[in-house]
Amino acid sequence: MKKSSEVHRxxxxxxxxxxxxIRIMQACQKLGLAFVALFTEPDKHSEHxxxxxxxxxxxxxxxxxxxxxxxxxxxxxxxxxATAIHPxxxxxxxxxxxxxxxxxxxxxxxxxxxxxxxxRELGDKINTKRLARxxxxxxxxxxxxxxxxxxxAEAIAKSLFDFQQEQGVNDxxxxxxxxxxxxxxxxEEVSDMxxxxxxxRRIKNYAKRQFRDEGVLIEQRIFDFNHLEVQILADRTGxxxxxxxTRNCSVQSLGRQKRIEVAPGFDxxxxxxxxxxRKVLEDITEYxxxxxxxxxxxxxxxxxxxxxxxxxxxLMEVNTRIQVxxxxxxxxxxxxxxxxVDLIAEQIRVGLGAPLGYSQNEIVLNGVGLEYRxxxxxxxxKFAPWVGRITSFSWPELPWLTMHTQVPTDREYEIPTDxxxxxxxxxxxxxxxxxxxxxxxxFLNTLSLAxxxxxxxxxKSNIEFLKRKTETVLVF
Amino acid sequence: xxxxxxxxxxxxxxxxEKIVIRAPHSGRVEFVVQEPGTKVAGASGTWKExxxxxxxxxxxxxxxxxxxxxxxxxxxxxxxxxxxQFVQAGQxxxxxxxxxxxxxxxxxxxxxxxxxxxAPEKGKYYFFPDVDIKIKTKGSQTVHVEDGMELFILSRxxxxxxxxxxxxxxxxxxxxxxxxxxVDRNSPLIGVCPxxxxxxxxxxxxxVQSDWEERD
Numbered sequence: 102m103k104k105s106s107e108v109h110r111x112x113x114x115x116x117x118x119x120x121x122x123i124r125i126m127q128a129c130q131k132l133g134l135a136f137v138a139l140f141t142e143p144d145k146h147s148e149h150x151x152x153x154x155x156x157x158x159x160x161x162x163x164x165x166x167x168x169x170x171x172x173x174x175x176x177x178x179x180x181x182x183a184t185a186i187h188p189x190x191x192x193x194x195x196x197x198x199x200x201x202x203x204x205x206x207x208x209x210x211x212x213x214x215x216x217x218x219x220x221r222e223l224g225d226k227i228n229t230k231r232l233a234r235x236x237x238x239x240x241x242x243x244x245x246x247x248x249x250x251x252x253x254a255e256a257i258a259k260s261l262f263d264f265q266q267e268q269g270v271n272d273x274x275x276x277x278x279x280x281x282x283x284x285x286x287x288x289e290e291v292s293d294m295x296x297x298x299x300x301x302r303r304i305k306n307y308a309k310r311q312f313r314d315e316g317v318l319i320e321q322r323i324f325d326f327n328h329l330e331v332q333i334l335a336d337r338t339g340x341x342x343x344x345x346x347t348r349n350c351s352v353q354s355l356g357r358q359k360r361i362e363v364a365p366g367f368d369x370x371x372x373x374x375x376x377x378x379r380k381v382l383e384d385i386t387e388y389x390x391x392x393x394x395x396x397x398x399x400x401x402x403x404x405x406x407x408x409x410x411x412x413x414x415x416l417m418e419v420n421t422r423i424q425v426x427x428x429x430x431x432x433x434x435x436x437x438x439x440x441x442v443d444l445i446a447e448q449i450r451v452g453l454g455a456p457l458g459y460s461q462n463e464i465v466l467n468g469v470g471l472e473y474r475x476x477x478x479x480x481x482x483k484f485a486p487w488v489g490r491i492t493s494f495s496w497p498e499l500p501w502l503t504m505h506t507q508v509p510t511d512r513e514y515e516i517p518t519d520x521x522x523x524x525x526x527x528x529x530x531x532x533x534x535x536x537x538x539x540x541x542x543x544f545l546n547t548l549s550l551a552x553x554x555x556x557x558x559x560x561k562s563n564i565e566f567l568k569r570k571t572e573t574v575l576v577f
Numbered sequence: 578x579x580x581x582x583x584x585x586x587x588x589x590x591x592x593x594e595k596i597v598i599r600a601p602h603s604g605r606v607e608f609v610v611q612e613p614g615t616k617v618a619g620a621s622g623t624w625k626e627x628x629x630x631x632x633x634x635x636x637x638x639x640x641x642x643x644x645x646x647x648x649x650x651x652x653x654x655x656x657x658x659x660x661x662q663f664v665q666a667g668q669x670x671x672x673x674x675x676x677x678x679x680x681x682x683x684x685x686x687x688x689x690x691x692x693x694x695x696a697p698e699k700g701k702y703y704f705f706p707d708v709d710i711k712i713k714t715k716g717s718q719t720v721h722v723e724d725g726m727e728l729f730i731l732s733r734x735x736x737x738x739x740x741x742x743x744x745x746x747x748x749x750x751x752x753x754x755x756x757x758x759x760v761d762r763n764s765p766l767i768g769v770c771p772x773x774x775x776x777x778x779x780x781x782x783x784x785v786q787s788d789w790e791e792r793d
Binding site for chain 2: 206356
């Protein structure tokens with residue numbers, strides 16, 4: 102383990118964009134670390150470029166051709182004297198080959214994230230499923246390896262339909278997923294064998310286009326489930342994982358993209374559940390820690406769970422990276438009595454080799470956190486992204502509100518189409534569920550977001566959708 | 578149909594284009610060509626298998642990427658960057674004056690003659706898998722399109738949507754985008770020619786081939 106003074110000698114290259122780049126810059130500033138940021142042509146007006154120049158000067162910002170060109174990132178790291186790379190939550194964050202290259206190239210760098218061996222082990226849905234099954238952690242019924250052969254895929258699909266019928270499921274449905282996918286991309290559901298063949302072909306084509314890997318997973322579709330997560334953090338010893346509680350991410354768009362996250366994951370104090378919700382939260386936390394210990398987990402990570410209406414949890418996958426919604430868990434946490442927890446700063450600190458420095462019983466969770474993903478999209482039209490120019494974006498300063506955004510508030514902004522459509526994250530705290538919901542709606546009512554596209558049509562956003570969904574968050 | 582004669586006259590008045598060579602990615606540049614006025618060759622061969630003149634090398638992570646002249650012409654100017662300097666993606670390195678070839682003149686005329694189907698939104702475009710296979714195996718001119726036909730997949734912001742072709746029925750005479758490139762809104766995706774007008778297009782091509790003199 103390294104001393105804190107050694108940690109301060111690092112310069113972090115931020116290999117990502119938008120709001121996560123901003124949060125990493127802010128975390129570096131808190132830790133007294135220098136940083137180098139990147140941008141691409143479509144992102145030149147992003148606020149992350151403005152902040153990089155303000156906090157780090159002109160020389161802290163480099164223009165690159167792509168955020169996904171590893172060689173180019175290394176060239177910038179060498180030119181700028183960076184000693185560590187933070188991949189944010191982009192593709193490189195879960196690419197063990199990239200993490201390995203970072204640490205094994207001629208001029209070695211530190212990878213801010215789990216070690217490449219851990220990413221390889223848990224970043225693969227199949228390995229994760231096998232590890233879970235070995236440790237007695239429940240997983241969703243279905244294939245435990247990527248399937249590329251159509252006949253094999255059909256046999257698995259048929260057996261899953263038969264299995265559900267035997268279980269008394271009236272309308273069995275299965276999911277076909279791109280095995281290299283993630284973040285809700287490349288998933289379709291099927292309700293009969295005739296449609297299965299067409300869906301299989303579509304997902305394989307999609308997977309080949311997006312991930313250059315046509316392997317698919319075939320699983321039982323569990324209906325009306327809640328999507329929960331457990332936030333884990335550990336240092337480089339890989340021996341002392343702690344958790345920062347659970348999150349509920351069940352409010353999603355049609356494409357299974359998260360829109361609202363709430364921490365903790367259920368609220369048995371104010372809501373009635375058909376099962377022992379407290380026990381489910383304890384169980385998924387314990388299962389996640391069990392796997393983290395077994396894998397020697399050594400940075401931040403998220404265990405993603407499906408909880409059925411009967412309260413049965415199934416492990417879905419492990420995201421071996423910081424997630425968009427980490428802030429909602431940090432918002433309700435205090436460490437050794439101190440609030441204002443910054444999980445990204447914690448990730449950097451332990452990633453650079455500092456010891457965790459606290460144990461589970463020194464982490465206290467208090468109140469309820471609510472995160473809104475504010476997006477220019479049309480919820481009434483299958484959440485189709487709205488593309489155009491934002492002409493105004495503002496919100497009131499409130500003590501219980503934290504905003505993270507790459508969208509400028511002092512000038513107009515053209516939404517780039519090359520990236521994830523998130524415009525902003527709003528994190529709200531309340532002492533209980535009722536208060537956080539009231540504050541959430543208050544915030545949304547005062548949020549101002551306007552713009553127009555090339556055809557003169559007014560900006561469409563998910564604000565009304567978020568308001569509607571706030572009413573029933575955590576109800577299950 | 579357009580007036581080919583007029584268009585050729587217009588092109589002859591300014592028979593070249595300025596090609597700005599930019600750093601395709603960040604890295605350390607080492608110039609090979611160093612003098613303005615130097616003649617350079619473009620890629621040649623049936624499949625452009627012979628590279629053009631080596632202009633510079635751009636090093637990143639110990640990989641020296643050669644930057645070849647994309648077209649023949651002469652170096653007009655350099656952007657004031659020294660060999661050994663670190664350049665950022667998109668930074669201007671030099672400018673080449675390139676005299677239009679017959680193929681380029683044909684391309685310009687075709688873009689005015691064909692029915693162009695523009696990208697309705699900015700994003701990455703792919704042909705529908707069945708069409709894609711046909712184009713890859715038999716060429717785009719074997720694909721017949723009709724108004725309302727689902728032809729493209731538009732990928733942007735983690736979403737894929739289908740895009741229907743709208744315009745006259747015909748064959749895909751030219752494809753103007755590459756897989757995985759981001760296409761700007763209103764940039765042409767394909768040029769369509771009704772089967773009945775194929776003869777006229779061939780006439781235009783023959784006319785350019787006989788009338789346009791290429792310059793070094």
